[in-house]
Amino acid sequence: MENKDNSFGQLIDTSKDLDNKITSNIIKSAIQNFNQKIQLVYEKPNRSKIFVNNESLVEVALFLRNTYGLDHVESMSGTDFPAENEIEINYHLGSYINQDLHPYILNLATRVDRENAKSNSLINIFPSVEYFERETYEMLGVYFVGHPRNEPFLLPEDWADLPPLRKDFKLKGR
Amino acid sequence: MSTLDDKINEINRLAIQITKDNDDDRLMNLSIGPQHPGSGHFRIVIKVDGDYIVYADPDIGYVHRGEEKMSEHRNFIQNIPHLERPVIHDSTNIIYSYSLAIEELIGINPPRRGQFVRAIAAELDRLVYTTYWLAIYGIFLGHSTMFMWPTGDRELIIDLLERMTGHRVTHAFSVPGGVRNDIPYNFKEKCLTQINYFEKRLKEYEDIFYNNPLLRQRTEGVGIMNKEDAIKLGVTGSVLRASGVPYDIRKVEPYDVYDEIDFKVQYMKSCDTFARAYVPYLDMKESCHIIRQLLDKMPDEGSVREKIVGNVKAQPGETYRRVESGRGALGYYIISDGSTKPYRLKISTGSFRNILALPFLLVGSKLGDMPAIYWALNYWPIEADR
Incomplete structure (x- = not known):
């Protein structure tokens, strides 16, 4: 299996020391359950990132929600990597139910092909x-299979250009 | 041969056809905003059946300026002034989490006094934002005194911030590495006087506004969002806390000096519009309490900023940092490729997350309840559009 790690490598750790027991349990059990499908990208106090294949995104999200109570999405974004011809999609999952996980955010990342950007929607698992x-559909042109409304949202209604957060969309004068 | 029954049936059939209610005919479409005086820069398309809302679709983006794209073309310091534009009244908080994220990426720690000054500015900005929000909420519900009072008292806090930062709004005060400048001479005493006065006024707000039978009637039991739904919809800030979830980033994931401050997370269990309108008020009281402690514990001497050069390079990597703003969690997800600019910057704002609850709350409620429900969501259109 090819390594699809974050190409920018690891981050130095400047945050305070916190008990990492529960969070590493999550990572461990997730990797055990879906052994080949999940890769750990980094683990820091209160933040970790796992990389999932796009096919297994939905089942991993469902597992994380049902087992650990990661019940809402703090943030969700996409990033264009033209050099690798891929778009990375990040779901930042947090928990309101599980009090031990209040400060914790799990970055669930997946990548899709840039030319035919299509990903499975997590709307049935996280309505949030x-x-x-x-927004990601509009800004990066990633179609979400299963999402009822892949349609313009923030941009003007007559927008007829590239999705603006792709790297080949250039700003004038910059 | 047709019997009488057949004839009656035939008449009934025709009658039904003639007067048959077509859903599309009965429903009325309304488009409210984006230039409606009450809506802010925000449009909502609703369908009403008589007096009841059966469909609501927020159409945001009227003031979308592409902050995220702009950030990719400016260095870490140049990004500060334009990133605070989405919430000019709460500009310290929106830059606070940006500063925290960049500090983590660059690998610096602000001096202790800088952390205190930054927290004081953030709390004062929370007061400025919430008084403004409260003033608009007052005028939304036809209570013009509640528009005048907070607008007037807000000036006192703005004066403090002006002494502190040099600007009334959009201070660009918090920077990666601390704050831009030290607080002026005599600030502590002045701040305490203003805060003491403001707290007295808060008591009067409660008497004239929150105990007003008209407000109570229009908000109590209206727009119920129970705990499960609030969690499912992933709302944040005062909207979440009004649904009985005591979740405040300052408490659950303390940043800077908030772990040394003693304060309570204000929340209510009634899950209705009144709770959503009252929790920000409780937050203001708590903020006064926090500011007093911050002023008390702040070291008298020391620098307030660890200076970085303008085109400083960040380490390659990524970070997600968040703070509790006036409208809930405000997070920055920043990816750095080791250059002087962010490779990707994503702002996750409370307004953008809370607006998802609006269709949920509006469908089934009366059209007349719409202003009360909408503004109690603590929604700031520009922050949602970015």
């Missing part, structure tokens, strides 16, 4: 993702 996915 609805507007975030619509």
Whole structure:
């Protein structure tokens, strides 16, 4: 399996020391359950990132929600990597139910092909993702299969240009 | 041969056809905003059946300026002034989490006194924003005194911030590495006087506004969002806390000096519009309490900023940092490729997350309840559009 790690490598750790027990349990059990499908990208106090294949995104999200109570999406975004011809999609999952996980955010990342950008929607697992996915569809041109409204949201109605957050969309004068 | 029954049936059939209610005919479409005086820069398309709303679709983006794209073309310091534009009244908080994220990426720590000054500015900005929000909420519900009072008292806090930062709004005060300048001479005493006065006024707000039978009637039991729904919709800030979830980033994930401050997370369990309108008020009281402690614990000497050069390079990597703003969690997800500019910057704002609850709350409620429900969501259109 090819390594699709974050190409920018690891980050130095400047945050305070916190108990990492629960969070590393999450990572461990997730990797055990879906052994080949999940890769750990980094683990820091209160933040970790796992990389999932796009096919297994939905089942991993469902597992994380049902087992650990990661019940809402703090943020969701996409990033264009033209050099690798891929778009990375990040779901930042947090928990309101599980009090131990209040300060913790798990970055669930997946990548899709840049030319035919299509990903599975997590709207049935996290309803809070609805507007975030619509925004990502519009800003990066990633179609979300299963999302009821892949349609313009923030941009003007007559927008007829590239999705603006792709790197080949250039700003005038910059 | 047709019997009488057949004839009656035939008449009934025809009658039904003639007067048959077509859903599309009965429903009326309304488009409210984006230039409606009450809506802010925000449009909502609703369908009403008589007096009841059966469909609501927020159409945001009227003031979208592409902050995220702009950030990719400016260095870490140049990004500060334009990133605070989405919420000019709460500009310290929106830059606070940006500063925290950049500090983590660059690998610096602000001096202790700088952390205190930054927290004081953030709390004062929270007061400025919330008084403004409260003033608009007052005029929304036809209570013009509640528009005048907070607008007037807000000036006192703005004066403090002006002494502190040099600007009334959009201070660009918090920077990666601390704050831009030290607080002026005599600020502590002045701040305490103003805060003490403001707290007295808060008591009067409660008497004239929150205990007003008209307000109570229009908000109590209106727009119920129970705990499960609030969690499902992923709302944040005062909207979440009004639904009985005591979740405040300052408490659950303390940043800077908030772990040394003693304060309570204000929340209510009634889950209705009144709770959503009252929790920000409780937050203001708590903010006064926090500011007093911050002033008390702040070291008298020391620098307030660890200076970085304008075109400083960040380490390659990524970070997600968040703070509790006036409208809930405000997070920055920044990816750096090791250059002087962010490779990708994503702002996750409370307004953008809370607006998802609006269709949920509006469908089934009366059209007349719409202003009360909408503005109690603590929604700032520009922050949602970015």
